[in-house]
Amino acid sequence: MPSRPQVIHYFDYKSPYAYLAQRATDALEAELAPLGVAIERLPYTLDIPSYLGDARLDESGRDVIGTRDAHQWRRVRYAYMDCRREAARHGLVIRGPRKIFDSSIAHIGFLWAARAGRIRPYHDRIFEKFWKRSLDIEDASAIAGEIGAAGLDAAAFREFLVGEGRALHDRLRADAEAKGVFGVPSYLVDDELFWGNERIDRVRERLLARVSSP
Numbered sequence: 001m002p003s004r005p006q007v008i009h010y011f012d013y014k015s016p017y018a019y020l021a022q023r024a025t026d027a028l029e030a031e032l033a034p035l036g037v038a039i040e041r042l043p044y045t046l047d048i049p050s051y052l053g054d055a056r057l058d059e060s061g062r063d064v065i066g067t068r069d070a071h072q073w074r075r076v077r078y079a080y081m082d083c084r085r086e087a088a089r090h091g092l093v094i095r096g097p098r099k100i101f102d103s104s105i106a107h108i109g110f111l112w113a114a115r116a117g118r119i120r121p122y123h124d125r126i127f128e129k130f131w132k133r134s135l136d137i138e139d140a141s142a143i144a145g146e147i148g149a150a151g152l153d154a155a156a157f158r159e160f161l162v163g164e165g166r167a168l169h170d171r172l173r174a175d176a177e178a179k180g181v182f183g184v185p186s187y188l189v190d191d192e193l194f195w196g197n198e199r200i201d202r203v204r205e206r207l208l209a210r211v212s213s214p
Helices: 016-035 068-087 104-115 120-133 141-151 154-162 162-176 198-213
Strands: 007-011 037-042 186-190 193-195
Touching: 007 016, 016 037, 016 068, 016 120, 016 198, 037 104, 104 120, 104 141, 104 154, 104 162, 104 198, 120 141, 120 186, 141 154, 186 198, 193 198
Parallel strands: 007 037
Antiparallel strands: 007 186, 186 193
16 A cells, blocks of 8 residues: 655745635545545744835835835735635635734644644634734734634643744744745645645645555
C-alpha cells in the first residue's frame, strides 16, 4: 500500500484569499478522508508591510501612515475588490480592515484550540468575525473570549499565549519559511508547495496520484 502523503494547509486570518480558501479546503479534505488523507492546518503570520507597505485608515478612509506607493495601493485595492466579488458568490462578507493587523495572537489561539482538538468551533468563527469587522484579532482579551466561546480554557490560554504558545508560533513560522512558504493560502504536499486558491485543483490531482501510485 502506498504511503499516505503529508498535507499542510497554511492560512492567515488577515488574508481574504485564505478566508475564501477555507470551503474548498474543507471540501477537499472531506473528499480525501475515505482515502486516509488528512489536511493539517497551520497558521503562517504574514509580514504584509515588508512587501505591500504599511497603512492605517482614519474614519474618512484617509491613510494616516502614507508609506505605500501608488503601485502598492493599486494591488491592494484590486485584491479586495476581487475577494469581495468572489465572496459574494459564496454568501460570505468581506469588509476590508482599516489597518494591517498582527494576527499572531489569533494564530496562537488556533494552536491552543488545535491542542485541545477543537479547531472548528474556533477557526471558522475567527475568520467570519474578523472579516465582518466584529473582532479585533490583536486584542488578547477578545481572543481569550473566543477561546471560551469555543468551550476551551481561556485562563490557561493566556498563559500559553505569552509562553509556550508564542514560542511554538515563531517556530512553526520559521519552519514554514524553511520549506519555501511565503504566502497564503499555501498547501504543502510532502515537500511540494502550491500557493493560491487557484492551485487547489492541482493539490487534489497530486494527492489522488499519490494515494493511487504503487
